[in-house]
Amino acid sequence: MTDTPKEGKLARFLDFTQLVDMASEAVGGKVLFATDDFFAPAENLIKSDSPSFREHEYTEFGKWMDGWETRRKRVPGYDWCVIRLGIQGVIRGFDVDISYFAGNHAPRMSIQAANLEEEKLPEIPPRGVRTGCAASPEELEAIAALKSNNWSHLVAMTELKTGSPSCSHNYFLINSQQKWTHVRLNIFPDGGVARLRVYGTGQRDWTAIDSQEPVDLVAIAFGGVCVGFSNAHRGHPNNVIGVGRAKSMADGWETARRLDRPPVLENDENGILLIPGCEWAVFRLAHPGVITQIEVDTKYFKGNYPDSCRVDGCVLTSQEEEDMIKQKWNFPTQKWKPLLPVTKLSPNQSHVFSSLTLELQDVITHARLSIMPDGGVSRLRLRGFPSSICLLRPSEKPALRFSVKGGFRTNL
Template sequence: MNERGDAMGAFHDMPDLAGRVLGGSVLAASDESFEAKENLLNPWVPTFREGTFGPKGQEYDGWETARRRPDEHGDLGHDWALVRLGLAGVIRGVVIDTAWFKGNYPPHASVEACAVDGYPSVAELAAADWTEIVPRSPLDGDAAHAFPVDLERRFTHVRLNMFPDGGIARLRVHGDVVPDPALLAGLTVDLAALENGARVVRCSNMFYSSPDNMLFPGSARNQAEGWETARRRDLTGHDWAEIRLAAPGIVRVAEIDTTHLKFNAPAAVTLWGLDGRAADTGDPAAWRPLLPRTRVQPDTRHRFRVPGADEITHARLDLHPDGGMARLRLLGDLTPAGLTALTDRFQRLRDPQRDDGRPLLADRRPTAPPTARRP
């Protein structure tokens, strides 16, 4: 079986907290003379068509500012873009991608982050307490630059700085979602929702797309926005995904959504649960059935009651034999232990100091970052 394994440790496989599909938005920018700031969060791979000249010159799929000139003091200044994360959380890594910007990319960039509750204005964010999470670092043209972040704090916004000007195609902010427990306490919640902190921790196959997709908010707009496996030729087996729930809870309703999967939906599904505090997820005998093997239809939103369920921390969805899943919802109740776990984590990650008193951000000198050049 092909499990996610070590790949789960790479921040590239974590959700893009700034992603537009998760609610991220570019609130403001110092300049967008050539290309709009909103392009930074486009979900697709940056594209380019040579010879597409508009009123402002060659068109690029990214954010591009005007050329800066020194002021009377010889100061160039720098450009910046302010991003509200779609999902607040702990940032594990940042990708700054200068795809297709070859003669007009910025030579350096940095990233800052802050945590502001509610829905602050741009002016309020300007006065916030910002923390540098990526120091000023050199960039190359037409390359994706990956910067790991070692800072155990919950953030809500980031600010991308480029020195002094130029074009950046994409900004990705990968990390762990940390929800506000005040919005979940006492309510029926989706225990499998990414926005509530759930994640897929293992799966059998993710040939076409990530299984985390089925935990995204909203409805899938096409089959690419769900999870889809390769065609299984071993007819004795089946595909599966293991989900770590947002917190310990009791599942009351399971929603199995195969919308847009017309010819590649599974024939049937099975749903299992396990309390990871008392059992090993690797022990097949420890899993208890939540939903028996049940036939499902293509391009259909199914809802099933889950009677007499126990408190669990993990769920496993089996696809028989293979196929795709647009969305998985596990609606239920947080237990007292679950709410306590969420609250403790939320409060701990708002504290800017570790328990031992050391600053959370290690002393890191700017170095040439790893790059992924395009052919």
């Protein structure tokens, strides 16, 4: 039976915006259909960057807008579009951003969602260049096979509120535990929306993995997520566990320069800089497991890569994680077990390491990447094998159990 959440309510609790945007083009999100793209195409909804405004720019169809804007409707109905999520999983919240659309924004909207099997989807015609266009009869016929008007409502019809011209976010908290693969944005009756952010966590069928091959247990697409960090001057740490290779520095995590750097830098006999302090990010694994290989990629970070890094792991229950978040991850050092000791890094390079000896390869649920003294990292991969331990709240359903690959042990 479908897990039907309560109607989406305008939210002030915005912690979910620290999660990944599952619809973003950066993680493979794709617009499959829109009823109308006259002034600006629906593909703008899933751009990874923030919306912008060009005051004096016009196209042959009207004012240039950085969002999805339909024509002023002169026939019955309303406008809507369908987006395939790049990361499929649990949706925690939406941001319907109408920045720069004052005077021509959509007055109301609703959001529906579905969990569809890819191999059973009908063939949808490619969209191509859409500005100035409305959906063709062929496109309408193809999308009708999805029966999207019957999808579950995550947000009921709600009035959109404008804020300042450059910052008009409408946040909605979602309580569903269901996995979703597609969303449908309805606007009533027409108008513009700058961005649609679909925040959540990835979800993977762990029964389908090859138990003989290591898997990236921290991957954001499988459910890994950053749950704390010291500094994010440019780029959220969630970027480093993102999909595929980084596309630029903007697709990584970069901290500000630490102000406690000594006036004159020195290093030790191993070439490691002697600098107090570090920056860090803590990640909850997509599934508890044993880490056997670590990759730290500094691609694109040439003059701002970290001098060195280390990786540690620990085991935390859900309640302990909540407590640590409240304490800003200030807990005893002995909680952490070393996965990778302090290791020198190089610019613009992927570094692959085997984790430590078998005696130290224990099951972990959380990992901490520390970079010394500061700088940027494009990707972190923690490859290994899912374990059988389950650390859920009593009210949660237990996860399926798995065995650790032979040769590794757990002390739990």
